[in-house]
Amino acid sequence: MNNFYPGVDIVDVDxxxxxxxxxxxxxxxxxxxxxxxxxxxxxxxxxxxxSGKFAAKEAVMKAVxxxxxxxxxxxxxxxxxxxxxxxxxxxxxxHNETSINISISHTNDQAIAFAILKEK
Numbered sequence: 001m002n003n004f005y006p007g008v009d010i011v012d013v014d015x016x017x018x019x020x021x022x023x024x025x026x027x028x029x030x031x032x033x034x035x036x037x038x039x040x041x042x043x044x045x046x047x048x049x050x051s052g053k054f055a056a057k058e059a060v061m062k063a064v065x066x067x068x069x070x071x072x073x074x075x076x077x078x079x080x081x082x083x084x085x086x087x088x089x090x091x092x093x094x095h096n097e098t099s100i101n102i103s104i105s106h107t108n109d110q111a112i113a114f115a116i117l118k119e120k
Contacts, residue, residue: 003119007062009055010112016054017047031057031075039082051111052104053088056080059115060090060100067117070095080104090115 019027028037031054040049057078064070070092079091080102090100099118104111 003067005063005066005117005119007059007064007066007115007117008113009058009062010110011051011055011058013048013051013106013109013111016051016111020047020050033076033079035081036079045108048106048108048111052106052113053080055111056088056090056102056104056113056115059113060092060102060117063100063115063117064092067119070098 028050032040032050036053040046040053043049057075057080060078060080061073064073073092077093079093080088081091082088088102088104090098090102092098092100101116101118102113103115104113106112
């Protein structure tokens, strides 16, 4: 029998934008890998996309903390990469077999993400 563990997070885009403006690379490098940064910076509203990825990482951490499959993880352990169709995919560094589905949605003001970890 499979167990499912959800996680959800919502983020104000202005909060992430302020952190980027105030701390610049120090904030970005602490939370996002280069591929995530390149993707977000290629968009017309980078803060909105950074907010979506931030919410996704928080949602993944919440799902993981509910399960027994993984120990606690941090922002840099999680990569939210977009496939060729733009759909987000979750990678947990050092855990290639982890199955986590993620959905991200955003407006100019808020970003929300919902993650589901499927325990094997």
